[in-house]
Amino acid sequence: MAIFAGLLxxxxxxxxxxxxxxxxxxxxxxxxxxxxxxxxxxxxxxHDFTHAASNLLAPTWEGVNKSVIHNLSSSYLGAVxxxxxxxxxxxxxxxxxxxxxxxxxxxxxxxxxxxxxxxVTVTRNGSSGFVKLLGVRNLTNKxxxxxxxxxxxxxxxxxxxxxxxxxxxxxxxxFFGERPRPRKTFCVYWNATGRWSEEGCAVASAAGNRIxxxxxxxxxxxxxxxxxxxxxxxxxxxxxxGLIVSIFSLVLFLLSQFLVWSAVVKTDLSHxxxxxxxxxxxxxxxxxxxxxxxxxxxxxKHPAWCEVAAVCKHLFFLAAFCWMLCMSVTLIHHLVFVFKxxxxxxxxxxxxxxxxxxxxxxxxxxxxxxxxxxxxxxDNRCWLVPGKAFQTSLSSFLVPVGTILVTNLCCVAVVIAMxxxxxxxxxxxxxxxxxxxxxVKAVVFLTPxxxxxxxxGYLFDTRRNREAYNTAVxxxxxxxxxxxxxxxxxxxxxxxxxxxxxxxxxxKGDSKxxxxxxxxxxxxxxGK
Numbered sequence: 021m022a023i024f025a026g027l028l029x030x031x032x033x034x035x036x037x038x039x040x041x042x043x044x045x046x047x048x049x050x051x052x053x054x055x056x057x058x059x060x061x062x063x064x065x066x067h068d069f070t071h072a073a074s075n076l077l078a079p080t081w082e083g084v085n086k087s088v089i090h091n092l093s094s095s096y097l098g099a100v101x102x103x104x105x106x107x108x109x110x111x112x113x114x115x116x117x118x119x120x121x122x123x124x125x126x127x128x129x130x131x132x133x134x135x136x137x138x139x140v141t142v143t144r145n146g147s148s149g150f151v152k153l154l155g156v157r158n159l160t161n162k163x164x165x166x167x168x169x170x171x172x173x174x175x176x177x178x179x180x181x182x183x184x185x186x187x188x189x190x191x192x193x194x195f196f197g198e199r200p201r202p203r204k205t206f207c208v209y210w211n212a213t214g215r216w217s218e219e220g221c222a223v224a225s226a227a228g229n230r231i232x233x234x235x236x237x238x239x240x241x242x243x244x245x246x247x248x249x250x251x252x253x254x255x256x257x258x259x260x261x262g263l264i265v266s267i268f269s270l271v272l273f274l275l276s277q278f279l280v281w282s283a284v285v286k287t288d289l290s291h292x293x294x295x296x297x298x299x300x301x302x303x304x305x306x307x308x309x310x311x312x313x314x315x316x317x318x319x320x321k322h323p324a325w326c327e328v329a330a331v332c333k334h335l336f337f338l339a340a341f342c343w344m345l346c347m348s349v350t351l352i353h354h355l356v357f358v359f360k361x362x363x364x365x366x367x368x369x370x371x372x373x374x375x376x377x378x379x380x381x382x383x384x385x386x387x388x389x390x391x392x393x394x395x396x397x398x399d400n401r402c403w404l405v406p407g408k409a410f411q412t413s414l415s416s417f418l419v420p421v422g423t424i425l426v427t428n429l430c431c432v433a434v435v436i437a438m439x440x441x442x443x444x445x446x447x448x449x450x451x452x453x454x455x456x457x458x459x460v461k462a463v464v465f466l467t468p469x470x471x472x473x474x475x476x477g478y479l480f481d482t483r484r485n486r487e488a489y490n491t492a493v494x495x496x497x498x499x500x501x502x503x504x505x506x507x508x509x510x511x512x513x514x515x516x517x518x519x520x521x522x523x524x525x526x527x528k529g530d531s532k533x534x535x536x537x538x539x540x541x542x543x544x545x546x547g548k
Contacts, residue, residue: 024069028072030072043092046076050098053100053106056106057102057106063108070121071121073096073100073121076096077156092162093159096159097156104154105181109152123152123153124155125151140192141192142190144190151238152179154177154178154180157174165244166405167246170204172243177241180238181238189236193232193241194232195233195243197245205246206243207223207231207235207241209242215323216242217323231243255495262498266502266504266506269508269509270304270308273508284518292350297347299343301508303339303343304340304504307333310336311333313329314402329402331383334386335383338382340471341424342378345424345427349427351431352434390405404416418478425474432466432467436462473500476497477501479493
């Protein structure tokens, strides 16, 4: 009781919201929650505990990094939940109300209570223990929210059971948002990993800024209002069709490379080129396949698989870009250092380090760093979490990819410059049309192979007040990159004369063999 009384006095004196004092107070709550698992806490601590916990939410918690606020708020909620569950309540205990917390009790099998104006109804069977209902304000805006473009209800309701035997129950909760007409609503609870989750909860009804949730378990609940624009159906269809076409095209490309490999790979330069192209196509195929599967499968209900999908997409796309970097560096080396070609051994070692080792190191370090802070991926998108540069997991994708794109763009600029100078070096007359054709051909060929179409993605949301601009960028990015596999098939296979000639030979060769078989069978038939 003395500890909680001291905590109450400290919370009253810390009206300015000093973060060091707040952190220390939350740490004390955690220690007392740990102690309550072993030492019975009596009814007498309730008043000081409730008011102290309420006072800790009065300040805005400003002036520190968001990740610190996310961790502190999650620790606060976990400690308060455990203390409410473990503090022994007298049967005649009345409700407790503070500015940011209200504590109510449900001793009967079925009951309905009101917490900060929201109705909560509990229906259960076969338990003699209290259901303790806790309403908390000014906390949901501090908890981490992985649901894209959603706003949480100002109210969080935690339901805990005094005894350990949880009965079969249904709990319905009413939440109110701060503004009406959301595009989508979610009923969520705070799970053990420190994220909002929809498992076991459903939206019973939603109208305006009101949501009625129904859940089948006890924990901390809230509601989320989605105000962001959902992807238009045309964009979803376009992306899906593009990915299917891309996957089919990449399979054909890899199959054609397998069939003509021995015929077209005669020199070190051709070996370098086709090795890089095969790796780019392979990793893009894996990335697009994972993206398509995760889009059509509701992995948000299976966090482990959602995490696997996020890590796989991160690794496959990053590896594809690393091999695109190998392509641009190799191209520049052979253009600039004409008389100092790379040996096959050196090329395989360097490209292996860049194309295989670097992506694994980046993805592995990202996983280790962000997994502990529960900010690795979105629950409902199975992709990295966006935010400020170098503060969220998406930076580990955008920064290396952006660096690679800038490098590849410089490579294209060097190639164009050399093509423009080529007629002068040869000493012939400048043929502007021929030069322009070669430049256009180089740009068309290199753009999909070096991933330059992804630059469009960096333009998105650069002008937040121009919805038409962002829509145009969104559709452009979708069209250019979902069909990237088709572009690689056209430029890297059908437009390559050697590959095309070898494929035609194979097709004609099969036709000749078939004709010979037919002639032989005809002759045999006539002979009989």
